[in-house]
Amino acid sequence: MTTIRIDRTSRWFGNVVAVNDITMEIAPGITGLLGPNGAGKSTLIHMMSGFLAPSSGTVTLDDRTIWRNAAAYREIGLVPEREGMYDYLTGGEFVLANAELHGLPDPGAATRAALDTVDMAHAADRRIDTYSKGMRQRVKMASALVHEPSVLLLDEPFNGMDPRQRMQLMDLLRKMGQDGRTVLFSSHILEEVEQLATHIEVIVAGRHAASGDYRKIRRLMTDRPHRYLVRSSDDRALAAALIADRSTSGIEFDAAEDALRVQAVDFGRFTTQLPRLAREHGIRLLTVSPSDESLESVFSYLVSR
């Protein structure tokens, strides 16, 4: 059972602070690292895998520093985001190269076992440039798993996969989590993380924004103030009724849209009160649409709390 600890860790590149004073713990099981593009997910993963030194703070694996520690590298497998693969090699040769780099006693057997795990033994002798995106991803997985690491780190592994490939990879990662491995994958898609991760860490603009199980993260997201665009048969009367209710914290009239912009602070209450108030006042609701449902707005809410 292996735990990665990130303690007050920052990483900067010149003037850019990619990771800003983050503290978190990655325990056995499946953790989702959720954040929008540019949040610092790859930088954090590269520090966890020993590819990048922290500028300050520490990243440890069961209390041992990861950076420049060959013994720690042996316990970690990384599936990078980039496609950088040696296309002229076969899948088998690609995985074997990594087995040899790790100095495994029987690299051939380890390669076969890893390719079996990801269900790629049948294509081991084909060149990588003939593979589909999903097959490439699985060979990258085999290469990361060939030395049977206790920690598996995957950077945006579902990018570009079709639904079937996505399900297969999810099943495989679930199995690894159940076996007691420490699995961390990054994503900018909440639903993806929800489906797979038992624990979620959210980072935004290099900072740690939230952590917990998906119920907690969902709740944080639905409890935040929501903005709606509302059109009705009598906007003035509806505005008066809504502003008197505690579910609503602000209303303005948007002349260009010919609609009300409503800020709701209590999401649950607002969704039941709006139709009730309209009915009571004989007002017909014509449009009710959320105007800030993008994940970006959710994330910016999480960091501004």
Ligand SMILES: Nc1ncnc2c1ncn2[C@@H]1O[C@H](COP(=O)(O)OP(=O)(O)OP(=O)(O)O)[C@@H](O)[C@H]1O
């Ligand atoms: N080698 C580097 N040199 C300069 N800036 C970098 C470098 N690596 C990352 N950055 C910057 O650090 C910030 C975080 O990047 P990072 O790739 O870690 O984010 P991310 O969450 O993985 O995003 P994405 O999913 O888009 O890759 C970005 O502003 C990026 O431009």
